[in-house]
Amino acid sequence: MQGTPFERRALHDITLDIGDGTFLALIGHTGSGKSTLIQHFNGLLKPSDGSIKMGSTELKAGGKKQDLKPLRKKAGIVFQYPEHQLFEETVEKDIMFGPRNFGVSEEEAKKTASKVIEMVGLPQSVLTKSPFDLSGGQMRRVAIAGVLAMNPEVLILDEPTAGLDPSGRVEIMELFYNLHEKNKLTTILVTHSMEDASKYADEIAVMHKGELYLHGKPSDIFNQRELLNQAGLDVPETVQFLNKWNEVSGQNLSLSSFTIEELAKLVSLSLKKRGN
């Protein structure tokens, strides 16, 4: 709402180029503008200044009204707590909602539904159940299936694992990562978790107070611990551990993928070397 006392600048001066097939992690403190930014990617919010380009579609500030459906089909958003968006009588119908809106035939949509339900790791029998009879975790998966059924080229995930148990978290993240690899998707993951970001992302963008604060490869980002701390963030635990390790042992080890497994291997190798 411009020109009222309620006007507030949510985003400012963001230039971000996301290449095809990139897995980008969007990190930032609560209220840093991550969710606002991703809602611009499919035209749910329109910029009051500047422009957004997604493939061949361009959204300009003050531009003419345009049909946003092709854009929305191309960029699928899994919102926070997506299970809240379920509404149909059966899981199958709910999954078909997206494809049907984008003009896919009923038969085709049904086929898609049975395909995506497997993808999210649920049995076919779930399709005939009411979404409200499922457990929270299952509902989450159904909602995710509903977005995947649109067959998006760009998958935007807004904290998809919030509120899940640890094993559920890993499963869901693995699911997205496999999908990203297999279907050559462009994935944008909004997260608080440096661990998730370091594990899956090719690139990391850090948001702070509505501005793009840092952007680059994970290894570059994690070298700037000071800056991250200033934005209320920290490097992943593995990097923290290695930094301490290097400090104490005087070595100069570095990680390439930031997983605990790699860290363990690296450290045990160096210990063995010392032993010899």
Added chain:
Amino acid sequence: MLQNVIIGQYYPASSPLHRMDSRSKLIAAFFYLFIVFLANSWVTYGLLVAFTAVTITLSKVPLRFLYKGLKPILILVVFTMLLHVFLTKEGELLYKAGFLEIYEGGIIQGVFIAMRLLLLVLMTSLLTLTTTPIDITDGLEHLLGPLKKWKLPVHEFALMMSISLRFIPTLLQETEKIMKAQMARGADFTSGPIKERAKAFVPLLVPLFVSSFKRAEELALAMEARGYRGGEGRTRLRALEWHKRDTFALLLLLLLTASLLLLRS
């Protein structure tokens, strides 16, 4: 449009009106609703307008703010006024064109009715603009207290009111969130024929209902877990205090009523 409706909106400020006890304000506003109908001449309407103007000045609510809130109602006021102007056939004939006849009485009647409506809306808006919703419900609970003798669930009624007021913003937020989620799945709420559009709201309403029921249940549980047993023997964190100014305000209103009764023709 929605953000322009100010009935039920609180304007934070520090004014004599803000400091008044919510009970006296409720009584005064309620009383005012009746005495507005006593006015039937220029003098009496003038008196009411003056009284309302003073009250508005005292409230420190900016006129611009009041005007913005009145805008949606102005159409209704103008419409009623025109109806009276054209349909009242009293006094001198001022203008005639075909079947359109405007009489002097019509114009006077139209202006009076418009003023009456405006005064009513202004005063009731002032009540909610200067009193927080919680104070209003507290005041109502107090005022309706005597009805408990007849087993009327006054406390529960007040609680229901404050809970629903409390959850209006939450519900609006939730609506926006689900709307966006469905729009991201290609739902279209803004175009198409009416029948289609009505259907398009199902994906919005069902999740809203589901989450509202869930929230109600969780709230009830949370209240019980903290030992809520209804109004019996419950004390208040913020007690209502009746000051001299409250008595004074009501006396002033009585004075106004008396003068209206004396001056009306």
